[in-house]
Amino acid sequence: MEEQPNRGAQRRAHILQAALDVLAIAGLNGLTMHAVATRAELAKSVVLYHVRDRAGLLRLVTEEVALQRSAVDAPLYAMDGDPRQHLTHWLNGLFDMAQRADSPIRLAWLLQLDPELPLANMTGQSQDKHTVHRLAQLLARGHAQACWHAADAVRVATAVKALTDGYLLQVLAARDDSALCQRLRATCRGTVMDLLVR
Helix, strand or coil: CCCCHHHHHHHHHHHHHHHHHHHHHHCCCCCCHHHHHHHHCCCHHHHHHHHCCHHHHHHHHHHHHHHHHHHHCHHHHCCCCCHHHHHHHHHHHHHHHHHCCCCHHHHHHHHCCCCCCHHHHHHHHHHHHHHHHHHHHHHHHHHHCCCCCCCCHHHHHHHHHHHHHHHHHHHHHCCCCHHHHHHHHHHHHHHHHHHHHC
8 A cells, every 4th residue: 555645755754854863863874774763763664665775765865965055055046145245144054054963064974984875975076066166156256346356266165165164074073062163163254254355
């Protein structure tokens, strides 16, 4: 007997949330069908019906993590308004996301550690390239409007992306220390602006 489409989508969303919870708590090695079924309070057969195997579960999680990360990159798509505000919104979104217990940034890095899941690696790499591309467009627009200096926007965007990644790693490590996280956020923003006004 097949489930109704709406009920199936709800079950899949419930399984996805359970998988994200397990990954956040137990890491990549702890992400098993049994752990997800237990967390979701479902029979393992129900989880298997919706995701087939661990690879399917990992694909489901990878797609969701990429979606959440894309939402944070939304300010990079703004084509009008003040580029400085868009850059600030993007940086704030990254740091807000990094401080969450189920941070998609942390989960994405965890997923990239799994050699059996080339999709995760490809998704992470292509998303990073896409983020650099969109950031370069924003920086070029800011350069044209004399908000900052970024004559070689791709090079500067690559440097900004590397810089923010370094600070985000520190935030992920210090997630429970909100005062330190706020200092890291402020330092990162200041360093990015220093880089752009040279």
